[in-house]
Amino acid sequence: MPEGHTIHRAARRIRSVLAGNVLERVVARGPHLLHAKAEQRLLGDTVIEVEARGKHLLIHTAGGWSVHSHLRMDGVWHLYRRGERWRKSRTRAWLALGSGEWDAVNFDGPILELHRTDDLLRDRAITDLGPDVLIEPFDDHEYLRRMRRQSTREVGDAVMQQRIVAGIGNIYKAESLFMSRIDPWRLVADLSDEELLRVRTTATRIMHDGVLDARAITFHGPGQPGQWAYGRYGLPCRVCGTTIRREKQGEDQRSTYWCPTCQT
Numbered sequence: 001m002p003e004g005h006t007i008h009r010a011a012r013r014i015r016s017v018l019a020g021n022v023l024e025r026v027v028a029r030g031p032h033l034l035h036a037k038a039e040q041r042l043l044g045d046t047v048i049e050v051e052a053r054g055k056h057l058l059i060h061t062a063g064g065w066s067v068h069s070h071l072r073m074d075g076v077w078h079l080y081r082r083g084e085r086w087r088k089s090r091t092r093a094w095l096a097l098g099s100g101e102w103d104a105v106n107f108d109g110p111i112l113e114l115h116r117t118d119d120l121l122r123d124r125a126i127t128d129l130g131p132d133v134l135i136e137p138f139d140d141h142e143y144l145r146r147m148r149r150q151s152t153r154e155v156g157d158a159v160m161q162q163r164i165v166a167g168i169g170n171i172y173k174a175e176s177l178f179m180s181r182i183d184p185w186r187l188v189a190d191l192s193d194e195e196l197l198r199v200r201t202t203a204t205r206i207m208h209d210g211v212l213d214a215r216a217i218t219f220h221g222p223g224q225p226g227q228w229a230y231g232r233y234g235l236p237c238r239v240c241g242t243t244i245r246r247e248k249q250g251e252d253q254r255s256t257y258w259c260p261t262c263q264t
């Protein structure tokens, strides 16, 4: 599943080619988009902003319309210059928005809808999100308040809850907790505010790096760039040599990787 840094990166790139520009080409094949007559509504409209909120990507127009995209496991946004060969089949392109030399194309997007901007921004899918780990200033007070309301969750599960803090996915869960030296199986109730804030500030720092270089690289030491814990099941911890462990965690049963020696 794409993590928040992927969505912020996509929003930044789409913004750079569409914001302020009139939509000259619109192809909308997604079922919801067809129903909403997206081609007729968007053609000739002007994109005024492209933003990421957690893992949601929103494209707003001057005409008061907004495209709402969530990529879940399989969706992706690509940018193409006019005439450039697409890297996926055109039949899988559910939305293409073009202006000047560029087209922004969504492939396989499981959530891809057109709404009135006012209505979308009042929808609970958006309003229920916790503060976005990649948007400054981050509201630490609100983050702690939302954490404390879910105090019986394990912290490795809690940081994945988009209603507590938006944007953190499975890779950055493992990496933030490792780099904060916190055991993912501890209950939120047993963590201090300082520990919870340490996880958050670590996530923000390493995810900003991810926005810049596209990959979720957190380890830049000797050898191949990679991660500290994520994906390293059975390998020796890069810090202490203890074997990295992996277990399913939380209501979605996502894999959690951790070092039982470094993370306490």
Ligand SMILES: [Zn+2]
Pocket (backbone or CB within 6 Å): 237, 238, 239, 240, 241, 242, 259, 260, 261, 262, 263
């Ligand atoms: Zn270790």
